[in-house]
Amino acid sequence: MLxxxxxxKKYGNRVALDDINFHIEEGExxxxxxxxxxxxxxxxxxxxxxxxxTSGSIHFAGYDIEQLSRKALPHLRREIGVVFQDFKLLxxxxxxxxxxxxxEVSDFSNREIKKAVNYxxxxxxxxxxSRSFPHQLSGGEKQRxxxxxxxxxxxxxxIADEPTGNLDPNxxxxxVQLLNKINNWGTTIxxxxxxxxxxxxxxxxxxxxxxxxxxxxxxxxxxx
Amino acid sequence: xIKVRRLIKYTYEHIRRNGWLSxxxxxxxxxxxFVISIFIFTLYSVNVILHYYESKSQxxxxxxxxxxxxxxxxxxxxxxxxxxxxxxxxxxKEVAYQRFVKLLKTxxxxxxxxxxxxxxxxxxxxxxxxxxxxxxxxxxxxxLKKNSHGEIDNILYFKNVxxxxxxAVSVISDVGLGLIIFLxxxxxxxxxxxxxxxxxxxxxxxxxxxxxxxSTTYVVGPFIMEGALYGVLGVFISxxxxxxxxxxxxxxxxxxxxxxxxxxxxxVPLPHYSLFLVLEVVGVEALIGIVIGAIASSISITxxxx
Numbered sequence: 001m002l003x004x005x006x007x008x009k010k011y012g013n014r015v016a017l018d019d020i021n022f023h024i025e026e027g028e029x030x031x032x033x034x035x036x037x038x039x040x041x042x043x044x045x046x047x048x049x050x051x052x053x054t055s056g057s058i059h060f061a062g063y064d065i066e067q068l069s070r071k072a073l074p075h076l077r078r079e080i081g082v083v084f085q086d087f088k089l090l091x092x093x094x095x096x097x098x099x100x101x102x103x104e105v106s107d108f109s110n111r112e113i114k115k116a117v118n119y120x121x122x123x124x125x126x127x128x129x130s131r132s133f134p135h136q137l138s139g140g141e142k143q144r145x146x147x148x149x150x151x152x153x154x155x156x157x158x159i160a161d162e163p164t165g166n167l168d169p170n171x172x173x174x175x176v177q178l179l180n181k182i183n184n185w186g187t188t189i190x191x192x193x194x195x196x197x198x199x200x201x202x203x204x205x206x207x208x209x210x211x212x213x214x215x216x217x218x219x220x221x222x223x224x
Numbered sequence: 225x226i227k228v229r230r231l232i233k234y235t236y237e238h239i240r241r242n243g244w245l246s247x248x249x250x251x252x253x254x255x256x257x258f259v260i261s262i263f264i265f266t267l268y269s270v271n272v273i274l275h276y277y278e279s280k281s282q283x284x285x286x287x288x289x290x291x292x293x294x295x296x297x298x299x300x301x302x303x304x305x306x307x308x309x310x311x312x313x314x315x316x317k318e319v320a321y322q323r324f325v326k327l328l329k330t331x332x333x334x335x336x337x338x339x340x341x342x343x344x345x346x347x348x349x350x351x352x353x354x355x356x357x358x359x360x361x362x363x364x365x366x367x368l369k370k371n372s373h374g375e376i377d378n379i380l381y382f383k384n385v386x387x388x389x390x391x392a393v394s395v396i397s398d399v400g401l402g403l404i405i406f407l408x409x410x411x412x413x414x415x416x417x418x419x420x421x422x423x424x425x426x427x428x429x430x431x432x433x434x435x436x437x438x439s440t441t442y443v444v445g446p447f448i449m450e451g452a453l454y455g456v457l458g459v460f461i462s463x464x465x466x467x468x469x470x471x472x473x474x475x476x477x478x479x480x481x482x483x484x485x486x487x488x489x490x491x492v493p494l495p496h497y498s499l500f501l502v503l504e505v506v507g508v509e510a511l512i513g514i515v516i517g518a519i520a521s522s523i524s525i526t527x528x529x530x
Contacts, residue, residue, distance in 0.1 A: 101432070101433075104230055
């Protein structure tokens, strides 16, 4: 479903990613680990086409991402759900509106939006807070809203870039449980993190980056 | 339909969030179109008056009282041959005498009695369609006068009013156009700045919109709509203000403003602003407003998205 083939990314003379090769099957849960600056965020940016690779190719669900036209880009983005460390919620919109926003851009009707958003809020356990604004929500709740928004368009893959980076350990654990649940329902998950305890406890596939290179791609814990 | 509804919703949100900035954009657009409207109607009015004076302006050719009827007929033929004359009226000695007596009767009856009819010159009153024809006919007459042996006594030619009006039209056009260009540039720049600030306060929204797969049109639409709306609002508010001013003047200042004006332009049919003309002007201005607003915001948003 997702293939990186000989992908490199350079910023001037600095090599951010060097000859990256991997393939992810539909329904997998993959951790992307490594120190800060190892290339995790660059890899995510290439995947959502915020950046283009210097060389190599990226195939995802029928798209050749590196060759994608500007016009086709929104369609790709609707197939990929993304969750960030800083949540990226709109402060002036309620929880419901934040999730609905992702569907509005895809021209769904208000009725469809209402149905899907309520379903997603229920799924992440925040139905009761649908009218709350982000500043009225805790960090964990904000991240759940962000996950609901990422999932509401029913994407092929959910990318979580350090989703627990700003959260307490027990709240982090809740978020990971939620991601795991979503994965069990069939959605592919790629989670960039350097939270070793989470990686260790889940024992999933781990792709480890160091200085822009893949140094490990296997099942197991953070350091194996 | 959903698209249009959401476009309106986001545009409204932008404008509401900008508050005073939106207000100032609309205000400057209103001022610009207010000046444009006044300019258009003034130019229209002056042109109507100019046209009237042009059609009324004439040359009067005075003949020597001793000039022969043959010569006078020949001059008439010569003027007619230019093909630029709309009417030639012959004022015989008798008619001139009657006019003269009538004029003096009340003021100076003694003088009126003492005038000899034969001392008054017969004359032609020559009218043309417009001023340049009048000039041509006058030139023909001056040539005839030069070649005559005193039969043509004098040529009077009232071109001052017309020339003054022509100059007025040209000054109004220049000053008005300059002012319009100046205000349009200011309005344009203010809209660019307003939209740039709107974009800045929405940078997070735009980032997230793009992230969740909004098309460029979807992102850009509300901003362009916002700019166009400033233009249209400017046009309509300025039209309403102008209309109110017109109503107030014609209702409350009839005696102090309108009456003296009518006196001044006595006999001149005052310009009539038909509903069609007004709607046409407002319509064209609205179109210009939309274009200025939309282009200004496109410049802003395109620059940001790059």
